[in-house]
Amino acid sequence: MQSQTGDREEILSIAAEAGEFSRATNWLESVCNAHGVPVDARYRLDICLDEALANVLAHGGEAARVVPIVLKLTPSGTPEAGTVWLTFHAGGVAFDPASHRTRPAPESLEEAEPGGLGILMMRSNAERIIYQRIGDANRTSFLVRWGAASGDDGGESAPPLASGN
Secondary structure: OEEEEOOOOEEEEEOOOHHHHHHHHHHHHHHHHHOOOOHHHHHHHHHHHHHHHHHHHHHOOHHHHHOOEEEEEEEEEOOOOEEEEEEEEEEOOOOOOOOOOOOOOOOOOOOOOOOOHHHHHHHHHOOEEEEEEEOOEEEEEEEEEEHHHHHOOOOOOOOOOOOOO
16 A cells, blocks of 8 residues: 655555555564664564554454555654654454453463453553544554653654544
8 A cells, every 4th residue: 555754753554454464564663663763662562563453354344354554653752762652543343452341360271261362462562552433443542652751651642643534
């Protein structure tokens, strides 16, 4: 699809199909490197991205597959201290990973059930997750911090995806 460079922001649009996901991962690595986002912060964003992409295919329904996925990266700061927002805009069934209630941890292996770990992984790798339902689409923004920026959230709310999205 397409990639744009803005003033300290990057946008990528991909088809909602598994074959495009490696392109999204490569894009994330490239733009993080270009903006000086440290490897640890990039790794944490990559986990959030991978889980969000997997959830679109696994749980988004047919509507999720016909709408492009739009990703936006908005870094702020320096390689020593900063923040980065990764905003994920995709079609499909409404789902808020920020407020979704996870089931309690099993007390034994016999009680363990598959699924649900992706949300925990997103929550443990992002300092903040903001969800919005916009029309028939889900917009989820993940904030990752590094260095002395631990008290800075890069703004009170996630940056807008783009005009009209």
